[in-house]
Amino acid sequence: MTIQMLITDKNLSVQGDPLTGWTSVDARTVFNEPASGTAVLPATPEIMEQLQPGNRMMLIRDGVVWAEGPMEIPTDYSWSVAQDPGVGTVTVNFSDDLATLAGYITWPEPASAWSAQHGNTWRQINTANSESIIRALVNENCGPGALSARRIPNFALDTAAGVGTATTVRTRFEPLLEVARRVAIDGGGIGFRTQRSGTAIRFGCYAPADRTGTARFSLGLGNLRSLSFKASAPVATHVLVAGTETEGATARAFVERADTAAAALWWRTEAYLDGGADTDANGELTAAGNAELAEGAAPVELATATVDTPDLRAGIDYGLGDRVTVALPHGLEVADLVRSIHLQATPDSGEYVTAVVGSPAATSDPQMVRLVRTLTRRLGRLSTRR
Secondary structure, three states, X not given: OOEEEEEEOOOOOEOOOOOOOOOEXXXXXXXXXXXXXXXXXXXXXXXXXXXXXXXXXXXXXXXXEEEEEEEEEEEEEEXXXXXXXXXXXXXXXXXXXXXXXXXXEOOOOOOOOHHXXXXXXXXXEEEEEHHHHHHHHXXXXXXXXXXHHHOOOOEEEOOOOOOOOEEEEEEOOOEHHHXXXXXXXXXXXXXXEEEEEOOEEEEEEEOOOEOOOOOEXXXXXXXXEEEEEEEOOOOOOEEEEEOOOOOOOOOXXXXXXXXXXXXXXXXXXXXXXXXXXXXXXXXXXXXXXHHHHHHXXXXXXXXXXXXXXXXXXXXXXXXXXXXXXXXXXXXXXXXXXXXEEEEEEEOOOEEEEEEEEEOOOOOOOOHHHXXXXXXXXHXXXXXXXX
């Protein structure tokens, strides 16, 4: 195990020597969501000088960048004469560059000033490739194509990967990443991420790989420390989507999206959804129903504490969004997507790598966090209606 941490400024220039003397590192990367991490360091003058507002953390594991992005809390300082009579300790909270994108909302008219946004206008992209939609939304809201005041410094779009399927989106004043996730789910289950390329941070999409034949975890292979498995009934097998009631309209649009296989295996469970569009002429109601159906799918939650081997290493041989296989001790094999990878390390005990595998609901987020996210998305549809 080799863990290295570097601090850079906004222009990605390294600010000093690698950070040494750390006592713990805890970093979680998440599929299509910002990463989160903490590092506990000695508060020496050399280290404190680098931990300035606006600077960035680069966490490197065995020569490969694990996470890189802004420090959200650069200095959480602690000192006690009883516990630490020396310089004290400082805890740094950091993320990756998706956290910066998470601070933006989708403007209905991104080329116009805020004062020129029309109250009844939506940003609508119809029947386009999901990658193209996500790239367009990112570009026009915070990328090189955005208004100058909204552009993220040293940020660019990566080369198009040619992934995803046709879908549609209709959005107005919603969190940018929430919309991107919705499009990614309905448009082929693609992933998106940020990566450093020279002196720029590039945003791009990718197709998760099917590694079920090569990325396998089991007791027999010796690459499992522990695991927990939970299979639950689906939250919704049938999503009943209602279009917006429009004055003067003779009929209201209704669309039903169903997972008949899940309903046959479990039972029928209905969920009502306000689709946020007048009609389904361009597929907006269908797309909203598909996304809700995917999030309500039968959760298969599998948390595994893995051991890296020369043949199977997190971040190298499998990554976020990839489909992998885990063999449970009683003979059942579970194949699903890697939703998050958690790295924990201390100088004394070494490192632990934990992967969460399963449906979109199979995350380590508390139930309340997922509930708030769902409510925020639904309230967004209501608050933007005229």
